Amino acid sequence: MYRGEVKQMNYLLIIPRALWKTFFILNFVLGLIVLYPFFFILLSKRKWFPLAYRLKRFWARWIMIVPLLFYKITWKTKKENLPQPCIYCANHASYLDIVLSYLVIPKFFVFMGKQELDRVPLFRIFFKDMNILVNRQNLKSSHRAFVRAGVDIDRGQAVFIFPEAGISSSGKLRGFKNGAFKLAIEKQIPVVPITYLNNWKLIQNGGFFKTTGKPGISRVVVHPPISTIGMSQEDLIPLRTQVYNIIQNELNNHTNENR
Numbered sequence: 001m002y003r004g005e006v007k008q009m010n011y012l013l014i015i016p017r018a019l020w021k022t023f024f025i026l027n028f029v030l031g032l033i034v035l036y037p038f039f040f041i042l043l044s045k046r047k048w049f050p051l052a053y054r055l056k057r058f059w060a061r062w063i064m065i066v067p068l069l070f071y072k073i074t075w076k077t078k079k080e081n082l083p084q085p086c087i088y089c090a091n092h093a094s095y096l097d098i099v100l101s102y103l104v105i106p107k108f109f110v111f112m113g114k115q116e117l118d119r120v121p122l123f124r125i126f127f128k129d130m131n132i133l134v135n136r137q138n139l140k141s142s143h144r145a146f147v148r149a150g151v152d153i154d155r156g157q158a159v160f161i162f163p164e165a166g167i168s169s170s171g172k173l174r175g176f177k178n179g180a181f182k183l184a185i186e187k188q189i190p191v192v193p194i195t196y197l198n199n200w201k202l203i204q205n206g207g208f209f210k211t212t213g214k215p216g217i218s219r220v221v222v223h224p225p226i227s228t229i230g231m232s233q234e235d236l237i238p239l240r241t242q243v244y245n246i247i248q249n250e251l252n253n254h255t256n257e258n259r
Helices: 003-042 046-065 096-104 115-119 123-127 139-154 179-187 233-257
Strands: 069-075 087-090 109-114 132-134 158-161 191-196 216-222
Touching: 003 046, 003 123, 046 069, 046 096, 069 096, 087 096, 087 179, 087 233, 096 109, 096 191, 096 216, 109 139, 132 139, 139 158, 139 179, 158 179, 179 191, 179 233, 191 233
Parallel strands: 069 216, 087 158, 087 191, 109 132, 109 158
Antiparallel strands: 191 216
């Protein structure tokens, strides 16, 4: 197929992609509006947070099923053996990663999300007390966020962090920040790597009319936990590199298999 034909095909896909993404967004908003009163109540007391988490899992299924998005999880560790507390570290190439996280992880966890989420109407309720907002460009905000994460870990809760601290629009893995691994070593809790193989091909980050949006099957790999017991801050870079390589190798294998 010639380059001109490929370009013409991409133009022909603009309208169906835009229509599908519009439908996805409307479905997302509708679910949030319908469930908001229940979230408002369940997020008013910490003891009800696990119930709010279960409701989030229900909403995540709603978000996925209606626009014909499905998922397949490859477990390289037994699901029932997921440690609690721990730190989940995943690559981040699509907003779909956040939704899928609630379906992949059956046990309650706390999300660490970027500060911009606080500007989304209705959505900020999830970050008032339950989840954690962080402005990585501000050292004080970043420090407060990780102190708060440490408190949640001390309560026995897992924390989910995207160590790239941003979304890749091409699916390529970017460099990892140190925070997640420093926290894991300080608290001596395991790190569980998670690889989202193709979410960026289903809902791509970027311009609304320039990026991909379509139904399909999301493929996820949950890797075995990495123990940090006995590690010190001298082990931070090797731990970060180990997690990075696990995720990168899984992405490479997926790319090679689909050539």
